[in-house]
Amino acid sequence: MVLALDVLTTAAILFIVTAGLMVIFGVMKIVNFAHGALLTMGAYASFVVTQLKLDPWVGLPLALVVGVAVGMLVEQVIVRPLYKRPLDAILATWGLGIVIGQLIVMAFGREVQFVETPLKGAISVAGIEYSAYRLLLVPIAAGLCLLLTALLSGTRFGVKTRAVIMNEDLARGLGIHSGRIRFITFSLGAALGSLAGALMTPLSSVEPNMGLAYLINAFMLVMVAGYSMVSLLATCLVFGACQVLVSTFVSPVLGGLTIAVLAAFTLRIRPQGFSHG
């Protein structure tokens, strides 16, 4: 039973962390390698809230705001010029991640920080005590998935966004303001990344490099999952389960590698991942 809960919560964590990357990659086909740094930024926003002795839940909207702001800046300055050079976009955002990381170190120092958790204690589930906060992440992940799916497929914004990504010149020629669409999408993705960081703080140590581990896994998951939120959720479940199983029964170190290795082989065998062709 603990195993099942572990799997569910791990999948939820993976989804929350990856959603922002997915929005940007799936919709813009640019891999935002600064995602890890944005995560870290959001975590430090939570830390600031703790320092200011405010209600820990305030950390979430703060992280969102910071994420949107940084996302808007990054889109204009870095991503926009690299739209036609996707491999270079990986590099530039990675460089950006380094820059953000260094700025965080200069502002907050290298030490691990403590952040107040919004929901303490444990809940009893089927006779087992399980961290309440971890369990909360499951409905949060589900809600996020629903919201994003509705946004991308149901709204006019979603169709316009997909059009812009398929053929920007054509979309512009039909009257769609592509610059605005990309701007909004990237800011949304960055905000989600930052939010994820804030949500992760009760679970992991807050230090300048915390985003890196999440980045690699998120990246691999996005490559496998294709372009829909629902397939991402499914991928997180499957791969999350594998990671938990390997960590529990084999070794935690290999468990950390599971997602990366599994994703690599999945892509080799089925290049389009889990998406529908």
Place this chain on the structure above:
Amino acid sequence: MAKVTASPGNVGIGQRAADNRMRHIRGLLLVGGPAIALLIAGPFLFGTYLLNVLIQAFFFSIVAVTVDVLWGYTGYLTFGQSAFFGIGAYAAGLVFTHGGFSPSYVLLGLGVAIAVAAAVAAVLGWLSFYRGASPFFATVMSLVLPIVLSQLLLSGGEWTGSSSGLTGYETFDLSLQAWYGIAGAGLLIIATLAWFFVRSDGGRTLVAIRDNESRCQYLGIDTSLVKIVLLIVAAIVAGVAGFGYGAFSGVVAPELTGFVLGTQLIIWVALGGRGTLWGPVVGALLINVVTSYLSGSLPFAWQLILGAAFVAVIVLLPQGLVPLLARPFRRLAGAGAQPILVERAVQARSAQGASEPALQMNDVAKHFGSLKVLQGIDLYADAGELVGLIGPNGAGKTTLMRCMSDGAERSAGRVVLCGNDIKQLPPDRGVRFGLGRKFQNANIFDSLTVAECLRIAGTLIEQPSLFRRSNSLALPPYALEIVRATGLDRKLGTVAKDLSHGEQQALELAMVLALEPRIVLLDEPTAGLTKTERTQIGSVLASLAHRYRLCCLLVEHDLDFVAEIATRIVVLHHGRIVMQGSFDEVVNSELVKTIYAGTPQSAAGHGSANHGEPS
């Protein structure tokens, strides 16, 4: 009949070769001169600390060279070269720690470094460079490798020293100056060899693969194999450099194999100037030296500056900093001379049963799920025939062409090219059986010159040197005709993307013919051409079939064009062949009229258009 085209300046081959050599020597001296001077003078000029730093930097620079060849030239963004470097370093560390130090152990260590690096590279290559792999995926794989490797080393316990690595093992007892000489010489040798390779005729294939991999496949080049071999060689070089590093420094740690070093290599290459070879070397050296001096005094600020510079370069100056600074020196080196065109006799065809058709398709079909694009295709074509494939849009003509050339494309049936069953084989095998395919859009190598495109096109016939640049370019007579007739012979030095649409189409056709194919597939060869260009192409194709006995198949809409040159017409409709015959038979048949004609008015309209055009 060897015809030699003279350039406008009427310079003979001998003179050209001499000119080329002078340019080469000048270029080499410009770059190599200061390098050799630095190498010799170094130990006398630099203090111990700087020498130490430089030696390490030399080893890193060797790996940077491999990264540039893989990324700058071939377009394969790799974060994984650090893994091979680390393998070499740990080979030294492990062998010397757990074995001992003696000449045989040194050889063992070196052997292990090379063998393991090559094996891992082979596996990585097989995983990354399969048919249809996306560049993203290859990059992802190159990312996974160092992560997996460093994790494995971290959990290796006593054997690998875990996070502290291996230290204090016995190693070569050489002075700092000697190591400086060895490492420096190593860098110089590798860089020079790489330089000759990427500038050679064969080396240009790397750029061709980067620009247009599919075109390379359709010229018979097994691009996956080329990339895998390249990766293995790069891995071995990085591994040997790593071995040297491990032997020199006496300390090996997991950081040497990791993701961070991998990305640092990319940063050095990007800042130095990807695709220039010497840019990454200079960049790697400079950054390493500066970092060692600044990381004490400005630890965070320096990393910040480096990161920001990296981002700025990627966004604003993708060609890197060093080429920008060296632009004035380019003038001195001068532009390269163009090769001279020479005719090459068409290879005598191996005995192929005269009774056997060049192209045979039996019961070929293609479906996308429930959508049947082609059904029951039975088609034969002989050498010397010019078959026009016509049919309304959506009839499946381009799909048919794909099924002829790519073994994996069709869903059913059998395709035999010049007596060889293509089964499920990829296009490059079909090309080796004698197929040449010209695409509808001009499918060429944008960054290469006309001469380079043509030379690579002939790879199957005349393998370009991996070291030299030839002074002459041999083409079969029919390719030569096209090149001359369209004026491309005066534009051999023009980069392909600067040509006009018609010239690009002609170039692609010449490239396909340079293959000396026995079957030529042409997808709407007249699309976007003017009337004069159309007539030219028409007579070229006619002579290909009648004079040189090639088998040509063309998909066309321009019925007048087809009428003049085709020996047979095949009509495709809704994925089936509905009729075959001579042009007159087909055009006058009731069936075809029904398929093609719209209202009676438009059929008359077509007739009056015929009438209006001067013949």
Place this chain on the structure above:
Amino acid sequence: MSAIALNLQDVTSGYKASIVLRKLSMTVSGGEAVALLGKNGMGKSTLLKTIMGYLPKKSGTIQVNGLDITHAPSHQIARAGIAYAPQEHALFQDLSIRDNLRLGLPKVSVFDERFAEIEPIFPVFKSRLKQFAGTLSGGEQKMLLVARALMMRPSVILLDEITEGLQPSVIDRLAQALLWERNRRGTTLLLVEQHVPFALKVADRYAILKQGEIVDHGDAKDEGAAESIFGHLCV
């Protein structure tokens, strides 16, 4: 009622360093149809792309219905009433027919009404709205292009070699559709063409482009028009 719909004055433009259009001037009156003819590489497609803002103008001005669009971004130019059907990559292959048609509209709510208008001309789409545009045949794709342009109710339609690769029956349909549109709404047309009979059928005037300049023009319904045009194309 013939205000000037499209006005180009001394427009010079090209790709990066090369110049394709040289100080080109032309005016198209409201409701007129002009065919642009000429050999390949002479600047016809470049002219349309320049009007649509895909290529920067090195000099000159362009006005649409009196509105200066010389420096406007492409999406604003489209919103100013110009519908453009490019020669290549003109549809979203992975979107449905319905989505392709919708995207040009200012509001989704007008889709049904406008689709009903053009449906008689292009009956083939009605039952296939959910199909992906990429699965249509070449001729059907071109028809989709024109349908989309018509649904935008533009004041000017720019067509780049709409007949390329099409069989005569489809070319005929397109000609009829365009004539219908002109009759119905007085839409201005500027078509770039290689298919001379089609061009002469649809257009009122023709202009011949050579090396980025207009070297000849005339009345499309003239007796000697076709011959004079072919004279230019063959030299």
